[in-house]
Amino acid sequence: KQEVTQIPAALSVPEGENLVLNCSFTDSAIYNLQWFRQDPGKGLTSLLLIQSSQREQTSGRLNASLDKSSGRSTLYIAASQPGDSATYLCAVYSGGYQKVTFGTGTKLQVIP
């Protein structure tokens, strides 16, 4: 059974700092991995999708990397801003309609 872990569960950083969020998964046979952002009281918003054949994806200040063989993905946020404060979740897709497994998320607080 696929398990997805995100450590740390919470992170607090000063504004302007570069930071890395981690996601690890136990079964490397994945089709892709996706990073989401969740604001309090809101749903999830897709940030980046990395296919299994890709090593990384970039969108603005965000860069996500994928290392299937080691079962790891990282989300790099450059020059963090208070508006980046949210919970970040990763999810892996292992094929079929059901086989999407979400991590429990990292709650990020960026302090002005």
Add this chain to the structure above:
Amino acid sequence: NAGVTQTPKFQVLKTGQSMTLQCAQDMNHEYMSWYRQDPGMGLRLIHYSVGAGITDQGEVPNGYNVSRSTTEDFPLRLLSAAPSQTSVYFCASSYKGGEWFSGNTIYFGEGSWLTVV
């Protein structure tokens, strides 16, 4: 473009009561699903649908029913509410089924907070 709309946003139920969480999307998506989010457990799939008239169970289907009579709507019914069903429920949709998660953006509703007392 409304995206995925869920109602109600908050609900308190008594044990044994039944209710329906509504979900509608206006993007003509084939794939719709319901998740529950509990502290420390991530999102877990309850039921999903790959098109009108087609539904199937996810990881935690017990105590819930779904139907998909139209492309737009995918209601989730709690048959006899239990305190264990206290959770935040999210409806999600994506353009197509099959390899739906592969390259297709997933759209989530804003969630429905349900408390069963």
